[in-house]
Structures are given as structure tokens and as C-alpha cells.
Amino acid sequence: MRRRSLAVGLPALALAGLRPAAGQGTGDWPNRPIRMIVGFAAGGGTDLTARTIQPKLQQLLGTSIIIDNRPGAGGNLATEIAVRAAPDGYTLLMGTIAALAINPTLYRNLPFDPGADLTPISQSGSILNVLVVPADRPWRSLADLVAAARARPDTITYGSSGIGSAGHLAGALLDQMAGIKTVHVPYRGGGPLMTDMVGGKVDYAFATAPTALPQVEAGRLRALAVPTAARSPLLPNVPTAAETLPGYEVGNWYALLGPRGLPRPIVDRLATAMRNALDDAEVRRHLAGHGVEPTPSTPEELARFIRDETAKWAPIIRATGATPD
Numbered sequence: 001m002r003r004r005s006l007a008v009g010l011p012a013l014a015l016a017g018l019r020p021a022a023g024q025g026t027g028d029w030p031n032r033p034i035r036m037i038v039g040f041a042a043g044g045g046t047d048l049t050a051r052t053i054q055p056k057l058q059q060l061l062g063t064s065i066i067i068d069n070r071p072g073a074g075g076n077l078a079t080e081i082a083v084r085a086a087p088d089g090y091t092l093l094m095g096t097i098a099a100l101a102i103n104p105t106l107y108r109n110l111p112f113d114p115g116a117d118l119t120p121i122s123q124s125g126s127i128l129n130v131l132v133v134p135a136d137r138p139w140r141s142l143a144d145l146v147a148a149a150r151a152r153p154d155t156i157t158y159g160s161s162g163i164g165s166a167g168h169l170a171g172a173l174l175d176q177m178a179g180i181k182t183v184h185v186p187y188r189g190g191g192p193l194m195t196d197m198v199g200g201k202v203d204y205a206f207a208t209a210p211t212a213l214p215q216v217e218a219g220r221l222r223a224l225a226v227p228t229a230a231r232s233p234l235l236p237n238v239p240t241a242a243e244t245l246p247g248y249e250v251g252n253w254y255a256l257l258g259p260r261g262l263p264r265p266i267v268d269r270l271a272t273a274m275r276n277a278l279d280d281a282e283v284r285r286h287l288a289g290h291g292v293e294p295t296p297s298t299p300e301e302l303a304r305f306i307r308d309e310t311a312k313w314a315p316i317i318r319a320t321g322a323t324p325d
Helices: 010-014 045-061 073-084 097-106 142-151 166-178 192-196 208-217 262-277 281-288 299-320
Strands: 034-038 066-068 091-096 118-126 130-132 157-159 183-186 203-207 219-224 253-259 290-293
Touching: 034 045, 034 073, 045 091, 045 118, 045 157, 045 192, 045 203, 045 208, 045 253, 045 262, 045 281, 045 290, 073 091, 073 118, 073 192, 073 208, 073 253, 091 097, 091 118, 097 130, 097 166, 097 253, 118 166, 118 262, 118 299, 130 166, 130 192, 130 208, 130 290, 142 219, 142 299, 157 192, 183 281, 192 208, 192 281, 208 219, 208 281, 253 262, 253 299, 262 281, 262 299, 281 290
Parallel strands: 034 066, 034 091, 157 183, 157 203
Antiparallel strands: 091 253, 118 253, 118 290, 130 203, 130 219
């Protein structure tokens, strides 16, 4: 089992980039379009969340927001682009649990430290993941899938939206807790994953609700479980994974950040705009219909949350033996 070290510097996350330079304010910011980088392909949960919030943020900030999809390495590519950007408020990152809380442990030598190199702004939302299989597979429950994997080690495949994603760790944790051995197949986002799931090229996935539910409703995929503490109102008849494997639970979330050194007045204006956008009734309705719960926060709350999530996942990642290979 390959071990990964927890990235240092996470306590600095609460302060990184939050000290404004003397005399700095928002001035005429923003006076040109803002780029929001998304680390996964179009059509996945991260992309859908960003594009749902985008119109309201544009209205609140008075400028265009351009979604820039940069898939690769479980969100690491997008995060590195954001880290290297000028801290002027014109480059933002829609970060995920993968790049912010999982990859610091999963990858041995990241070219950035989320705790030191990014400025927290606000949480965006927590999203429902669903364990789905192609409709032509014989499994009707998580217990069926586990039994098949035990009978045929290293033959059943599971897809994810990328290395280090919540779907990747959900599969690795399932292997560990159920005592099975399956094969991870990473994709560059939830959209490409769904294409192959529907085509039967992978056996199962813990996919985000926005990508999975339309396929479940169309009868192309079958939902076996949700990895949450309680059943989802979107799928009330689908059991939790914990009903088969007590204690099994995997969350998934998104957050807005900027490069280190983003002036505090800009941070505060963005955090306020995020809160107002996520409080908008139409935005909330659209997100809820896709299994996304809006979770606005202060920059300090987000800093603590990422620090706590990283500490929570580090021992789990090591115990599962999950690797970026």
C-alpha cells in the first residue's frame, strides 16, 4: 500500500491571502470579465454548479463571468492555474473536495499547497453522489455488487470523474470496507464518465446526482445506494450504503477560492455575492433539483472546513491504499 503525506501549511489556510495590503480596496473592480476555472469537463456536477450560480453572480457583480473548464489530475491542473494567477480578482477557482482536501494526501509532490497558495472565499454547495450501474448489469443492490466483486476480484470496474475525486475515494473506501478488489477507471469529468456508463464500458460509479439522475430516470442506469448518512429525498426508495455497510459515508462539496494574496475587500465582496446568489430562490430551486445543497460560508468558515476535511480524509486515504496511479 502506497502512503501519502499530508500537505503541510494547512493551518495557514485561515489566514492565507486574507490580509489586505495597506490602502487596498475594490476600487473599480470588477471592470472586465472574471474567469472562473472549473477542474472538470463540461456536464459534470462541478460544472453544473458553477454555471447555475454564474448568471446571478454576474448580475450581483456587474460583469461577465467566463467558465473555463480545465480538466485533469482530479482538479490539480485547474488549481495550479488558479494558484499561478494574479491576485487581482479576475481569476477564481470553483474548487472541489478532490483538489482541496484529498489530493494533498493522495499525491506525493503537488506543485501547490492549497492551504498556503489559495484564498478561501465561500463554500458553494454539497452534492449528492449516487452509486449507479448500467441497466444491463444483473445487480439490484449494493450487496449484489459486493458479492460479485468478491467472486471475481480485480475484474469489476468503477469509474470516477478523476483521480482524487469523491467518486474515486468512495470506490476505494468500498473496496476497503467490503473486503473486495475492484479496478478504478478515472475520467476527466462527470460528463465523459456518464457517456461510458450508459455505454456499459464500466461496471459502476459513485456519480454526482446532476449527471446520474437523468440517466436513472431514463432507465439507462440503475441506482443501488447513496453514500450519505440518510436517504435522499430525490431517491427516497434507494437505500444508503450504510444500510449494507454500517459506517460507510462519503461527502462531496464545492467551494470558491482565489489566488493567494487576494485583497480582503475583494474577498468580502465575492463572499457576499456568493451568499446572495446561493440565497436566490431560483438558484436554490435549480440546484436542489440536481441534488446540490447550497452551503454559503464566510472565508474563515471555509478555511476551517477545508482544514478539517483534509485531516479527516488523510487517514482514510492511507488506509484504503488509494493512489493516483
